[in-house]
Amino acid sequence: MAIEHAAQGPSPGEYIRHHLTHLNNVGEKQTSIVDWWVINYDTLFYSVGLGLLSVFLLWLAARKATSGVPGRFQGSVEMLVELVADQAKGIIHSAESRLFVAPLALTVFVWIFFMNAMDLLPVDLLPMLWQQATHDPHAYMRVVPTADLSATLGMSIGVLLLCLYYNVKIKGAAGWAHELFTAPFGPHPALWPVNFLMQIIEFLAKTISHGMRLFGNMYAGELVFMLIALMGGAWAVSTTGILLAIGHVLAGTAWAIFHILIILLQAFIFMMLTLVYIGQAHEGH
Template sequence: MAAEHGPTAGEYIIHHLTHLQNAKPKAVVDFSVFSFDSLFFSIVLGIVTCFLLWKAARKASSGVPGRFQAAVELLVEMVDSQAKGIVHNAESRKFVAPMALTIFVWIFLLNAMDLLPVDLLPFLWEKIYAAAGHDPHHAYLRVVPTADLSITMGLSVSVLLICLYYNVKIKGLGGWIHELFTAPFGNHWALYPFNFAMQMIEFIAKTVSHGMRLFGNMYAGELIFLLIALMGGAWSLSATGIGLAIGHIIAGAVWSIFHILIITLQAFVFMMLALVYLGQAHDHH
């Protein structure tokens, strides 16, 4: 923002909400577009997740645990007890419980990107981009992958596919199709279309709300951080400027602290919903 003319508030926010992409998406759904920033951060944090968990798993012993091991064990116990309470199938839990753990830790880390100063990584990226000989005004970067709808929907669609897999696996293809047409209203030929429509709506609603909930929370959180950053950006040696800077410090601190709760809660909610949906896939109607 240190260019010869500062951006307006609108420009600043739009700049921050633009992905680093290979192309502008031409429609609401455009699978030829890839957001490199979201992918980069989610893959890096995915590797960090795996590395942390693997580090704990490698040293896991039944002896007295260290703090880090105890923390990971606490997490594993929490996820395991939740999975046991929701998915009543020991064979499925071998996949479902690790999946829930991955979801929780990974989404927590993805969300935690929100706690970094909102301009820090974009600023560094601008410098790198400029050093590489490009126009720094086009150095777009969004650091919170879960504030990208594609990322959260990717996760929820994965959960949906796993749900479908378990539906077929547990009930058999015939059993599942039978259920699609007979639940929830009952087994009567006149009710078949309504049952099927209901089931389809249920699957779509579950998946969309699953992904949208996480996205909405994180997107809103990011937006508020941007608005708070605008206050500090208006800093000057005047009463208003100093007041706004102080407002930035106070509001930023309060929102960051509150956000610690939100990112943990959203990661937990996403994990719990994934478990609940998978548990439903195991229920016979």
Template sequence: MTTETVAAGAQPVGEHALTAGQYITHHLGHMRSQAQPGIIDFNVVNYDTILFSVITALIAFFLLRAAASRVTSGVPSRFQGAVESLVELVEDQSKAIVHGDRSFIAPLALTVLVWVILMNSIDFLPVDLFATIFRALGIHTAEGHEPFFRSVPTADLNGTFGMGIVVFACMIYYGIKIKGAGGFVKELFTAPFGAHPALWIFNFGLNLIEYAAKTVSLSMRLFGNMFAGELLFLLIALLGATWIGVTTQSVALAGLQVLLGTGWALFHLLIVPLQAFIFMMLTLVYIGQAHEGH
């Protein structure tokens, strides 16, 4: 991305460029169904998060489907070999963690891994790409700004928390499936402190906290890392926004932007798959714990 693009990104049409704070605030805003008055409002829909979640899910589906349809007994292609390596990785991890029927769990873990990698990888797109596209198409709000738009679903807590809730549902489902409804409820009230009636309320409270902590920590961990990465890309992009011509300061800051941007992008090549792997592993661990009693 050029420094000129960064400097002009998301600025009001026909007005002066945004300040650094306004620039970051604009890029961290979502394309929403309505303004969000508080921290939690289930009437608000983030269209950008849903759009890119669906797009990456479809890409993951077609990639895995293409790999499955091209399986051969001979020498595999590079694409087939890469997918087979992922399948073997997930299968080995699921076999070591989940002791029981893995016919659904292993494919779920593979899907989670590929899907989260794809969603995280959107962070490699230039930070002003969509602002530039909107500006070229003449799309702007009534105030003259390019619309709010964030393309990384995992940098939105709504997206990661949605996935965390699905993992929570799987924990409850396998807890009931493996132990039976009676056994699951009994464990809620009798573990880990004991079956004495005086301890039931403490057991139940602790188990509720455990389930909530697993869901929240799973969601917050992925969100926090991707949000921080997105914010750093924006801060690095701002270095080029001070361009005022061929001056020592402008050239130095533009060069620093290229240097830091390249370095952070290369480091991000490790963060993107690592965060996806951690999310997959925690999914397996939590579902595996549902197969076992206290």
């Protein structure tokens, strides 16, 4: 598509704008920043699909798990489980909470890794197949669910809800309310509003930075892949086009290799922060 469009003449701006528009229920780009009546079908499809794939793979290993000699697949899943279990043990000191939080962290790690890894597919591959399938050359499709802010904030708000739940569960409603007004500055009544404000800001900052960090990394990564694709796409209309094609190959390879690190790192960071935030909910200030 990149090549066709470049030859037919859509500007780079149009190309990128097209690629950054979700397949949603209104059929066009969402105009307002927040619109609760819009649903991104592509994000949901890929995130649910990859979520099912990741729990299916984990379940495959769990189904055949024995205490005997493990196969390679079982061994690799066990390594993941051990990694997450060790981290969870170090961060969350309640064994009862770990029963849910550690598996959740494992799921999040694998799931986000798969969602990020969609970035490594050629940027035009799945959208082009979708356009062929729907016979609509302008059909929208974005394939990286973690490059959708709604998805990442959805998950970070999930973590926030768990934090609130464990705050109440561990400290009790009264205990947590007491903490909300007396920490971090002290129990003096004059400090209550300041303390409360700080707590609210802390929760907001944690949640938004948690979701934004993943979104920003993946969105930027996707954008760079699109720019590289544009460079390759422009080679047919330029006299020095062959250099652009070579540049596409070099830049695409370099960025993809670097991106392997980013997708893994971001998945790991999201998992670790999930554990850390829930761990903080278990500890008093």
